Amino acid sequence: MQKDKLVFDLIDQELERQRNGIELIASENFTSLQVMEAMGTSLTNKYAEGYPGKRYYGGCEIVDQIEQIAIDRVKQVFNCAYANVQPHSGAQANAALMMAILQPGDKILGLDLSMGGHLTHGSPVNFSGKIYKPFFYGVKKETGLIDYEMLEEKARTEKPALIICGASAYSRDIDYARIRKVADEINAFVLCDMAHPAGLIAKGLLSSPFEHCHFVTSTTHKTLRGPRGGIILMKTDFENPFGLKDPKGNIRMMSHLLDMAVFPGTQGGPLEHVIAAKAVAFGELLTDEFTVYITQVQKNAQAMAKAFMAKGYEIISGGTDNHLMLIDLRNKNITGKKAQETLDKAHITLNKNAVPFDDKSPFVTSGIRVGVPAITTRGMKETDMQIVVDFIDEVLMNIDNETIVAKVKEEVKTFMKQFPLYPALK
Ligand SMILES: Cc1ncc(COP(=O)(O)O)c(C=O)c1O
Structure with missing residues (x-):
């Protein structure tokens, strides 16, 4: 096969564009060369539906090890008990999370998109606003800070099944304990989508959502400086509150519901080349060099x-x-x-x-x-x-x-x- 000059010339032009410009898009970063190298490998050829040790395809003995390294490292980074590294993106992570814990028509409460929230937190043009019934809180006009009173009031009147915190355009820390308090009053789950500040949270430069939020999702390509992708994390696993049992009559844990919601719930084969790049990036996150950077x-x-x-x-x-x-x-x-x-x-x-x-x-x-x-x-x-x-x-x-x-x-x-x-x- 001849080298595709048309496409590779454009790839070269994009590198030059990145080199010559001042990149200030808050959701972008430059991965290390080894993260990029991991993505452009033979792993892109491998089908591996399922999870390490439980795949639907043969020949997964190598990708099993790679995916396990990614899981173990990200759990170490955030000191948490559960990680799913398969979501293809941040939006996919949120879709799977909601699929695991909500029924169509359930109420969700998130930060308004026009106040810094994200599309996947209930926007009417997104699955989250079409499948579920969205309500929103905002920020205070005078301070630009999250209006926690509004959040609490909406939570108490609407009683959503899920409260979402985290944002795409909010420059301040978040009071996770306060959000969890009202969630407990109304029996709601709390999700922190830490896609933006995850790198700062990883190194303790912002409050940790893990103590207070049942679930944490993130992208891996922003402050985490990994490949484009998503993750779902939990500080501790817990018994699912829906009474779901396996064929032997055992209660399944939340981790099981989350895994099932990623695959086969919302995705097919995982992108093992991207998961390898995630593993490399998570290794970098564990270094002092990353602490200095962030x-x-x-x-x-x-x-x-x-x-x-x-x-x-x-x-x-x-x-x-x-x-x-x-x-x-x-x-x-x-x-x-x-x-x-x-x-x-x-x-x-x-x-x-x-x-x-x-x-x-x-x-x-x-x-x-x-x-x-x-x-x-x-x-x-x-x-x-x-x-x-x-x-x-x-x-x-x-x-x-x-x-x-x-x-x-x-x-x-x-x-x-x-x-x-x-x-x-x-
Ligand atoms: C808070 C938040 N969640 C989710 C996403 C979606 O991530 P992706 O573009 O990988 O689907 C973003 C992306 O900007 C985001 O800012």
Whole structure:
């Protein structure tokens, strides 16, 4: 077979794009080379429906070992009793989790998408809002912080079967104990979807959801810096409350229901090449090197928020505890859409984002979401945050001046040469 020049040329172009730009999308990161290498291997050829030691296909003796390493390592990282590493993505992890513990039509309560929540937490355009009956809590207008009173009130009046915490665009820590307290009052489960801050939680830089939430889901590609994928975790396994028994009449544990909900419930064959890459990434998470990295992520985010505020930008909640911040651009008279599109021309990549109580449509928005995991992987420190903010400010303050935008693009390209990305690749 001839090498597919068309596709591989484009892959080369994407690497160049990543090298030349300042990557500020809060949900992105650059994996290590060995994580990428694990993905591009013969494991992509292997069917392995089932779980280690209990597969529906032959020839699984190697992938069994790999998947077990991924499970053992992630359990060690988060000090928890149960892990399923097969979900193909964060959305798949949430779908399986809900399938395991809910019936169609059950009520769920999550953070509103327009206030920083995620599609899979009950949005009407997502399975979670179509199959289940969603209710939402928000953030307080004055502080930008989660409105726990609203959450408690909705929980008490609607009595959802599941309360979901965790967010895609929320820069503060979460009071898991308070959420669990009201959940216990109404007999609800609590799920923390820690997709965004998981890397900070892994190293104790934010409160741990594990003590208080029955279930924890995550993506593996954001602050965890692994391949694209999902995981489902539990601090402790427990007897399923639905009285489900196996053919011998034994009560099945929650772990069994979760495993069944991933496969065969919502997925077929696991992506063993991705699971191998997860195993490698989880190994990296256990190192001191990762502790240094993720500590720097938090420092960089705080330095960046400070630099933005010094230039009169309004950060929702007035700062950040984690790796990201949400900026309301209304006082600068710029929409999120225009900011994203113009910054893109200067090779600064981020995404437009609704701010709480936004008066603009989700396609336009009043804000941008900025995250530092990727630029921290490239080696940037606090002092570099000021330079990045200066670039962004120069573009935004000259948003219709193509000459200045083009000048910043060249400056960005030169600046990024100091932070090599995958130098071992050509
Ligand atoms: C909180 C949260 N949950 C779930 C997801 C979904 O992850 P994926 O894109 O891997 O399906 C995301 C992705 O941005 C997220 O932010």
